[in-house]
Amino acid sequence: MRDQEGKAATFRSLHRRAEPFVLFNIWDAGSAKAVGEAGASALATGSWSVAAANGFADGEKVPISLVLDNARRIVEATGLPVSLDIESGYGVSSEEVAGTIARVAATGVIGCNLEDSFPADGSMRPLAMQAERIAAARRAADAKCPGFFINARTDIFFQVAAHDEAMADTAIERARAYADAGADGIFVPGLVDEALIARVCAAVPLPINVMVGERSPSLERLATAGVARVSHGPGPYLAAMAALRAAASHALAGAP
Template identity: 45%
Template sequence: MITSDRKALALVLRTLHRDRPLVLPNAWDPGSAVAVQAAGAKAVATTSAGVSWGVGVADAGGLTRTAALDVLRRIVAAVSVPVTADIEAGYGSTPDEVGETVALVLAAGAVGVNIEDSPGVAGEPLLDPDAQAARLVAAREAAVAEGVDLVVNARTDTYLMGVGTPEERFAATVKRAERYAEAGADVLFVPGVVDPDVIRELVAGPLPLNVMVHPGALTVAELAALGVARISVGSAIAQAAYGLAGEAARELLGTGTYGSLERAMEYGELNDLLR
């Protein structure tokens, strides 16, 4: 049963998308989630890559629905802000299976989802827009059945996969945005888009735009000025954390010093956040 507080959190998440831009530092486990919340994040978004690595499997096909849901439940339990879950392609090959996943995500306590149109198999093309739209419809229907105003972030990998020429890529993205909007999506997530002129044009499209940032990308202020509604970092924070682990280990095993560890969160601070 979906509780009234989850329904309220769903409304909070939806409202946050109107106070643009919503900035989401992505988390992958309860510890990173509480750190993100303590830093001032108004919502927590998960990263499937980070979750995959955290349970010891490769991203893009290695994570099972069961494992993803187990981590999601623990993240939701650790924070008080809304959680939106990266569920990759929905952990199912049919719209009904994607709908089942969304129902389980809602039961776990998340109130938003990312659903991508990449099948998660190396070398495979993007899913047909109509096929993906059917999966988005199923996601929306699952949320309606539970009485939750789920925020559906429809991800398209047209830019990440480098589909066609720049002109073809843009046209395909707009076509998918229109189709996904009709299917009940709330936001269009286009990882890989970096050109400000393209971003400006996509912002004028049928759905609010989510951009994924990285070192060297436009700043939050610059993206806000372009009209971007949602900004996330994908797996970047998880990569930085694992990068620090590797750096600290190399320093310890090499020079025998510990300077890398000066950037670590205090033991007591993190421990208290998880009490």
């Protein structure tokens, strides 16, 4: 437990406004070792990648027993802090989410992502409902691992393609409520507009996490905007599978 709490403290210390640290997302023990050997300061799973690697679709389709067993294997394979993407908590009620988070913390991971959309269709949960779920997760996490890092994810920027200041203000409202409920960080995947990222960072008291892609600002620009944490989502898994396909095609074609 003390080792887990120490890793949680280390992970928390990496979150510094305008000094983003990078999470090159993993999906199993093997990818954890590879990314750790590359010099990572911490590790985090991506639910899409874990699902795809095990033959499932994303959206809590992976059995929770498999998710937790995979987390244990990753923790055992590395000495780094590990955060688990647990999607929306594998539970309908806040009590069920609390039970899930207790089981998550028992694997040895030191944090999780917890999103505010319904896994069935991606629509947004009511704000009060999600705040209650985060508060329940907070209580459960503290009982198992003091300092456990809850990264509250808002999916507002996945709802429509056109992003504007009104959407950013909605994200800010949610982020502040999640902070009051006990979240430690705010994850805003789908947001790539630099001005809107800066708007969210300036208005939210917690460290902001963005997910990068082809249209994202550079790491330097994200730092200027105030970002504290950068995730790569399914990108690493997709790149690995592309390299595997290319190597397999080369070998199967009989090339030397």
